[in-house]
Amino acid sequence: MTPDKTMTAAVYHRFGGPEEVHLEQRSIPSPKSGEVLVRVHASTVSIADHRSRARDVPPGLGLLAAAGIGVLRPKHPILGMDAAGVVEAVGPGVTAFTAGDRVIAAMGGAFGGHAEYVCMPAEGAITHAPASMTLEEAVTLVFGGITAQGFFRQVSIGPGTSVLVNGASGAVGTAAVQLAKQLGADVTAVTSGGNASLVLSLGADRIIDYTRQDFTAGDETYDVIVDGVGNAGFGRVERSIAPGGALLLVIADLWSMLRSRGQTRRSGKLVTWNVGKPGADELAHVVALADSGRYRPVIDRSFALADIVEAHRYVDTGRKRGNVVLRIADVDPLS
Ligand SMILES: NC(=O)c1ccc[n+]([C@@H]2O[C@H](COP(=O)([O-])OP(=O)(O)OC[C@H]3O[C@@H](n4cnc5c(N)ncnc54)[C@H](OP(=O)(O)O)[C@@H]3O)[C@@H](O)[C@H]2O)c1
Incomplete structure (x- = not known):
């Protein structure tokens, strides 16, 4: 298991502006049966993080969105729909991944990527990272890639x-x-x-x-x-x-x-308007394209976890090009 019991995470406890997000020490989650614990190297700050943090949802969707993001306070205090990192440990029953694997993952509405560790189901939207990319590059495949694939397969x-x-x-x-x-x-x-x-x-x-x-x-x-x-x-x-x-x-x-x-x-x-349930197969497709040089990462800016407020401010402009990367821990064996 992991040597430390706590991790640094970007957390928000109230809906509002970028300054609602701050760093906190949290317990490192333990992988339950069927889960993978990922040591996060990078995540992205996406429009979905902005929407959840600011409760900025399209007209008429306030009530529906509240079920996902919380009513009075945030349901998922750690934002971040995606992660690229290295598998730290796996729970009982997991055979597809082992400690040391480089992976990319979409936690989607469960969030949790803006932290040093995240747990997610091994059968969820997680796949091996492209061998040809650093994890900072690889994380940019997730949010847009899985969404576009989810729509295109229809x-x-x-x-x-x-x-x-x-x-x-x-x-x-x-x-x-x-x-x-x-x-x-x-x-x-x-x-x-x-x-x-x-x-x-x-x-x-x-x-x-x-x-x-x-x-x-x-x-x-x-x-x-x-x-x-x-x-x-x-x-x-x-x-x-x-x-x-x-x-x-x-x-x-x-x-x-x-x-x-x-x-x-x-x-x-x-x-x-329904993206469906894109998962590991859709991610793996984008990874295969990336590994054959047919899909490239689009990184606008990259921020250290400590600069999370600045990262949110930038995403809030609505003008980002491609992805805003959040650098969390230097755990990429390739870098
Ligand atoms: N259904 C789903 O599952 C799902 C999943 C992911 C995202 N989404 C939604 O999809 C939308 C796009 O997400 P995203 O991550 O791509 O957003 P994003 O990265 O924040 O989009 C920013 C880009 O939008 C461009 N833009 C702004 N106004 C525009 C306009 N009028 N015409 C053309 N381009 C314009 C901006 O370029 P300029 O500066 O040149 O204007 C900027 O580069 C968001 O509303 C998000 O909530 C839905």
């Missing part, structure tokens, strides 16, 4: 499929652009001019600068539209979806969620 994307990614410079957008390209799609990326070169470098075939042009204004249609911004609801983009195409609402308000089934039935175009 549609058919192949050579020649036209995919439009709205919000192409975010964590999800940079993953969606890369994964769609790998499937052979023709990718149009909606982003601001300042992020055009980044998104083109990830393989996008063309850019629409949303500060100058409304992608729904012309006659162009797309087989798949990915909305990673929350401003491309079905009412706005229906005309821009090709017959039989799909709208993947990575972010949606309650009203859009409630209407999606009816819109699908009426239009013959799939409208979905």
Whole structure:
């Protein structure tokens, strides 16, 4: 087992601004049956951490979100939906991982990545990290990769499929652009001019600068539209979806969620806000692409755990490009 009984974690006890997060000593969790204890090398500070910390959720979703993030106080005081690290110990019954394995993991709504150790089910969204990347790079595969994969597996994307990614410079957008390209799609990326070169470098075939042009204004249609911004609801983009195409609402308000089934039935175009239950297979797919040089990490900034408040402040701007990495402990055998 672990030599120390306590660990440093970034913790928040009240909803609010970045300054609600501070470092605390917490007990190191012990892996129960079927669980893996990971010594965390890196995590990311994501928009989901911002949303949970600030209770900043799309209109109408306050009550639903409260079930996940807490009502009066945070349900998960340690944020961080993802982690890259080294397996420290495994609980009874775990055979897929052993101490010393380099892994990446998505804890999702269970959070816990902003700490020196995290436990998670071995059968959850955890897989071996790409051998070709440091753990700081590898952790960037998780949040956007698993989300984009979760949505993409609900549609058919192949050579020649036209995919439009709205919000192409975010964590999800940079993953969606890369994964769609790998499937052979023709990718149009909606982003601001300042992020055009980044998104083109990830393989996008063309850019629409949303500060100058409304992608729904012309006659162009797309087989798949990915909305990673929350401003491309079905009412706005229906005309821009090709017959039989799909709208993947990575972010949606309650009203859009409630209407999606009816819109699908009426239009013959799939409208979905449900990411499904992407897990280890989806992560492993991104890892395989990374190891063959076909998926690259997109790191905007990297902060030490001690600078967690600054990291939250930066993510709160809504302007991050790809991922904001949180460096937690130097445990990567590769670094
Ligand atoms: N359903 C799920 O399971 C799931 C999972 C993950 C995330 N999400 C949601 O998906 C959304 C995207 O997540 P993320 O991690 O990609 O966010 P993010 O990384 O914080 O996105 C930031 C990026 O959005 C771009 N952006 C802002 N306004 C834009 C606009 N009007 N048009 C195009 N781009 C714009 C910004 O670029 P500029 O500075 O150039 O504007 C910035 O690069 C979030 O709302 C998140 O809550 C949902």
